[in-house]
Amino acid sequence: MKKHWYDYLWILSSLYLILGFFNILFAWLGLLCFFIPLIIAAVRGTKGYCNRYCGRGQLFGLLGGRFGLSRKKDIPKWMKSKGFRYGFLIFFFAMFFVMLWNTYLVFAGAGELKQVVTLLWTFKLPWHWAYHGTLFHPGVAQFAFGFYSVMLTSTVLGLITMVLFKPRSWCVYCPMGTMTQLICRARNGKA
Template sequence: MNTSTLPISKRWHQHLWIISILYFSLGLFNILFAWLGLICVAIPITTAMIKNDKSFCYLYCPRSKMLNLLGHRLKLSRYKAPPALFSYPWFRKGFMFLFFGSAFTLYCTTFIHIRGQSTQAILLSLWEFHLPWTVRSIYTIPSPLALFALSSYSAMLLSMILSIIMMILYKPRSWCTCCPMGTLTQSICMDNVKEQLKR
């Protein structure tokens, strides 16, 4: 279906790419905004558990909207088929565990490395632009919480870079073939996905 012919109320989700821009922008001004990324983790998991489908991935994922914008509308994609390897179940699950495991490892390693130092000072020097209206709430946040925000932002930024590279080299939404969140939600509603594939 051509979404350009749909009423605005029917295609509002096409503009959800704005959320990706806001997330990374807010994270630069204050790393604590990286906690908002948990919303994009909780919603697809909850949707998969309740509705037993991947409607979030298909319709509401901000990253997929961003990739569509860059690849389709701005014509930055080569429109080449991604390697079949990306869609293999063992590769997708391995990449999912590697991705989430790397984020957790980054958190633990960073926490151990800066133990006994000023976490707030390090985060402020690395991750904040000093603006007159910046809220210095980070000073009152326990170090583990601040470091979790740093780890989350780093993982989200890395995955965004990888998805853009894949968008340029292959089809716009090639990242979706091996997206860790997509693999996780597919595992949750596997029975329903298999049924859809049979139709």
């Protein structure tokens, strides 16, 4: 099959994770993975982002497929149920808003910048070595730490399910995927 430029976006996704180890402010770039899928779904009514441009999906496909780091077993039934997919979306968003709230506190001067990356919403990893100050408000850095936490957490979850089930198992419960599908459903009618 012919390769397109967008088949190499896994390089950008890997680069994103690596850059976060050197300067946390790069985490802001991750917003692209939030807005582009939503814009495509809202404007074109497709999951074009998942289907073509998602670098993370490609990365899982490559590691689990080409490199064989996957058992390639069926995902459990409950994990592909609407209940779990919507539940995970809601949970993910709740955690996202907690992160935004913490960012707001720093912007408002009511909280201090915490130079940590929180993995799986629980484990606080020291990450001060990726922070070299900012020209902007410390809140800008707080958002970066928070957003990178979201991205790293979802990557780790994706890697775990990649190993346990099929390479791109993450796609089944990816909150962005669920959300864009909901937008498409609202636009294009029921499946």
